[in-house]
Amino acid sequence: MESSAQTFELLLDGLQSCCTRANLGQVSDIVRLTGGATMESWKFQADGELYVLRRAPSLEFMNDRPFGHDVEAAIIRAAHSAGVSAPEVVGELAAEDGIGSGFIMRALPGTPDPKAILAMNSPAELLDEIARDLARIHGIAPARLPVAIPTLDYRQGIEGLKAQFDEAGGDRPIIALGLKWLMDNCPDPVTPVLNHGDYRMGNLLAEDGKLTGVLDWELAHFGDPHEDLAFGCMTVWRFARIDRPALGLGSLEAYFAAYKNAGGGKVDPDRFRFWLVYRTVWWALGCLQMAKYWRTGEDRMLERVVISRRTSEQELDLLMLLEEDAPEAERDRPLPDPHLTFTYTGEAWAGELAEAVSEWLVTIKDRLTGHDRFQLAVARNALGMLARGEQEGDTTIDIQAAKLVMEEGMSLNDPIWLSLLRRGALEKVAADSPKYPALAVARKKWTGKD
Structure with a gap:
């Protein structure tokens, strides 16, 4: 087994090989960047200039991807040429480099830290710039893009989510409710446009209240522009500013108006809600899948198993979206008492x-x-x-209830069930992510208590 020092030397040698081929000079000051749910990022210098290497943690990790890094690099180049705040791609890894799959970009100024960005001055101006870049992405002509970019068929997308759900055990009733809602409310297709696919805080760079970068294009595809618009507005990507529905920066009305003024189309609220639910289900299942990557050995990084427990955050958000359709009597029904906790007095538990x-x-x-x-x-x-x-019962996992939703049509119209799901969701998120901002909002809404 290779030591970490040997692994680093291999990375250095392979990176130097790629940089030499791209005429970038001598590599120095390599630093692994934090974050990134899927890909690795390394910042380094070459002849005094800053660059970033983006690569897969293993070649096997790319097996289930819709396209490779060569296509992703081409998409970024097209976006950069279209005036999007995308990085400049300056080189791509080759097999002879021996360090896997990836590419090199010129580093951009700014921070990707959502909390730092959301605390910047002039959030309304930043939201305008984010809407502008999204409109530019959606306006890139297909002829300027690689033919390998997939087009999302809405129904096939839902079926794919259902297959992921079944593979993960099919035992989460809140996710089952989301899947059933998507099946019942799927809209007709519109003319597809290029979607970034991951357009949200965490993948945007900003400095002094200005947008400086749009990163992580690995999920790009053709589809409904409302999907991109909705994804960044999910509660999870608004971080501490869930009071600002548009990316944690402002109102949806302001976001939609800025998008339209920048050349995007008029936003349909019903389509926007559909994609908000779709992407919440998608990310809930994506979180669950992280545990699979760890179990199979595809990626044994600690983040994988921890991210898998963020599924409960998405279940909480999903229930808050879906309960809008529940009968008023069920929305007003009090929650059952919390599960009992125990005081331990003997050996350490x-x-x-x-x-x-x-x-x-x-x-x-x-x-x-x-x-x-x-x-x-x-x-x-x-x-x-x-x-x-350890002290909480988990009522968010119930394969029989999930089957009743998918096969028998059980819904939030059924008496008492919404209140039971609410209690389970509150307790699960309190165990997994007690600082998740939506938890306090949901607790106040559902129990009247802080």
């Missing part, structure tokens, strides 16, 4: 062991830097899930 390890990790935090420091925070997050979840 599993949650206390997890808490003790988490406290010890704090003592070594200052010895770590870069990605290792980020991994320590992820590890403490995982231990917190264990400590909190």
Whole structure:
């Protein structure tokens, strides 16, 4: 087995090979960037200029992807030429480089940190620029793009989500409700446009309140422009500013108006809601799939198993979207009492062991830097899930209820069920992600308590 030092030397040699081929000069100061749910990113210098390598953690990881990094690089080049704040692609990895699949981009200024961006001055101006770039993306002519880019068939997309749901156990009734709603409310197709596919906070760069970059194009496809518009407005991507429905920056009305003024079309509220539900189901299942990547050994990074537990966040958000269609009597029904918790007095229970390890990790935090420091925070997050979840019953997993939804048409019209799902969702998110901003909103809405 190769050591981390040997792995780094291989990365350095392969990166230098690619940079030499692209006439970029001598490589130095390589640093692994934190974050990224799927791909690795490495920042480095070459002859005094800053660049970023984007690559797959393994070649196997690209097997289920709709297209390779060569297509992604071509899409970014087309977007850059169309005036989108996309990076400049300057080189692509080759087999002889020996470090997998990926490409090199010229580094852009700004931060991708959502909290820092949402705290910047002039959020309305930034929202206008984000809407402008999205309109430009949607306006790129298909003839300027690779033919390998897929087109999303809405019905096939829903069937694909259902297949993922079944593969993951088919035992989450809230996700089942979302899938059934999508089947019953699927709109007619519109003329497809290029979708970025992941247009949200976390994939946007900003500096001094100005948009400086649009990153991570691996999910690009042709489809309904409302899909891109809705994705960034999901609760999870608004971070601490869920009071601002449009990417955490402003109102939907302002976002839609800016998009139209920049050359995009008029937004249909019903289509927008459909894609908001679709993408919430999509990300819930995407989170679940992270555990599969870890179990199969495709990617044994700690983030995978931790992200899988963020499914509960999406279930909470999904239930808040779907309950709009429930009868008023069910929306007004009080929640059942919380599950009982226990006080332990004997030997340390599993949650206390997890808490003790988490406290010890704090003592070594200052010895770590870069990605290792980020991994320590992820590890403490995982231990917190264990400590909190040990005392909670989990009513969000129920294969029989999920089957009743998919096969018998059980819905939120059925008496009491909405209140039971609400209680289960609150307790699950409290264990998995107690700081998730929507949790406080849902708790206040459903129980009247802070």
